[in-house]
Amino acid sequence: MRIGVLTSGGDCPGLNAVIRGAVLKGTKIHNQEFIGIRDGWKGVVDGLTMPLDRHSVRGLSKQGGTILGTSRTNPFEGPHGGPENIQATLDRIGVDALIAIGGEGTLAAAKRLTDAGLKIVGVPKTIDNDLDATDYSFGFDTAVEIATEAIDRLRTTGESHKRCMVVEVMGRHVGWIALHAGMAAGAHAILVPEQPQSMDQIVAWVQSVADRGRAPVVVVSEGFTLDTMEAPHSEKGLDAFNRPRLGGIADVLAPEIEARTGIESRATVLGHLQRGGVPSAYDRVLATRLGMAAIDSVMNGEWGTMLALRGTDIENVSFSEAVGGLKTVPEHRYEEAAVLFG
Template sequence: MLKASRKQMARARQGTEEYYQFIYLTSEFINHGRLLMKMKIAVLTGGGDCPGLNGAVKWVTKSATDQWLGSKRSMSFEVIGITDGWRGLVDVDPDDPKSLAKYTRPLDEEIVRTWDRYGGTNLGTSRTNPFNPKNDRSEILLDNIKKLGIDVVVAIGGEDTLGAAYSLHKLGIKTVGIPKTIDNDLVGTDYSIGFDTAVNVITEEIDRLRTTAGSHSRIFVVETMGRHAGWLALHGGECSGAYIILIPEHPFNLDEICTLLQERKGREIRYAILVVSEGAKPVGQKEFITSSKIDEFGHVALGGIAKFVADEIEGRTSLETRHLILSHLQRGGTPSAHDRLMARWFGIAAVDMIINEDFGRMASLQRGEITSVPLKECIGKLKLVDTVKYYDKERYNGRRSIIS
């Protein structure tokens, strides 16, 4: 019987230890998937800016890169921000360092730590439509996503931005949506980021307007945003105590408006505030437009209805009337507490959806609970004001009876 030397036995023991160490590391590798399951998330903001966007980007980043949560997950994440919305993913040249620096930004917890305090979008935005039938750049988009090594695209936006995200999803790219629009007209969610802050802006501006309106005994017509949905005008008007509110969902009769104003004349009230959505229109007429130029999603710019209504009122009643267009003021300023909270919830939900592989869906608030809905159910139609439930068609204002 042959006897092994001490050196041979030591090598055998060392080999056994190395073998078991290999088995252990392989097991850990398989169980935790640190290398196999690393994913790159690209987050972008599209369409009109609004307060709360930065908060959503922050919480996507913080949730994805949180080390404590990472120790409990089967995957790890890298997050990059895409500047200027879909335009960033279309125009970036992945082989050019200067282009990469212009259109992409690495994000981590330290970088985004204070972002939720600020309005607008630090990533920038645009109304670029990569699927525009007149200028289809979807192949460039797909190629850039592949070259950048992006695994998931998180798109924060309204119907147009999320429509592009859905088109991308149909082409095989993993996408997740976060609802954003001050119009609050997205189907599938009770709330969209930016709405509460915009309503607060309307309320604050009308509060200021009352002092000059009362001083001069004037009527003021205030124009808000709201192309097809009157939620901004309705809630802004209700919160500010407007006498008359005009919304796109119910064409108005100018004779009836003037009668309501004449009835108020002579009482102790020296002025009146009317709030009108930019998409509101008189009976039998179309929306007022400021420019016939069509953007990449097929929209024209609306506006001018407040001046029209003010001129008509003064001409028909001789009551001194002025108009004010709030315009982009509604998109500005720091986010309200509610928008900061919703940005947090939606950002966290987006990462949960990625982990659960719920792609092609949008984070959603329904009946007070955070959930998700298919993107295809959120586009092609809008959530409009139910004029039976929420609108008094005779007084042109919010309902004064809620429980029916």
């Protein structure tokens, strides 16, 4: 059997570890052949490939990014898109099945293709940790570690100048990165998309910290909205899927905090720093396990399923379950953290 492997959507630490785990188990245990599909779904549509063997994945578990490249291509658009054209391309390059590594958009596309008869197994990837069917996805732990270290560093400069530091992290629809990094770094306020807040409440938290002689630290998800806003802050146009490019809410909050409190305030947007660099040990192990488990799913013909972490075990769930809903921060988790605010 010849298996194609692709990575699609936003990159994150751990993608290469999945590729390595799949190739090593597949070649060693089942004598399978592999071919790398370049640049995500674009490679499937246009037949872009690269060799993928044991030698090419050597030492990959610690390497960030993806050796296969990625994109946000819609596989149903263009003259070569759609299930029939893609199947014809796979037949031409000799691919019997696909392992698709990606987030919600990638898995939604994989579901449509498997519904049309293609043989695909999915591996979940998202630093936002927003796939409801899996307890954790690789990339999240690394993103939290990077954000936590950045907040720790910003705290020292904030304390030196008695400034309020507003730190923006990723999180379009969910606030898991902000929640975990904020709690780990001892933030004085954490603002997430699931819990709109008033400017008065944010100022009250900041003022309370300043009154104790401390420098306030506010962590905010890019998708957070004030209770006076109808949509998340966006001034960077649309992405490939016609969604607003988010980013900059920290630049909205910081000057307003300074105007209301008189405390010098600074905004820092971490952005793609959270996606880059080497994966954490946890993400390396989880990604490797998922890659190896994907081979078992291929051998069992479990098409149209995604690997999911449930507790410490890896299980198969249907694509329908995988993309059925977002895993949002529940109110009780936010209230747990909010005890520490101010």
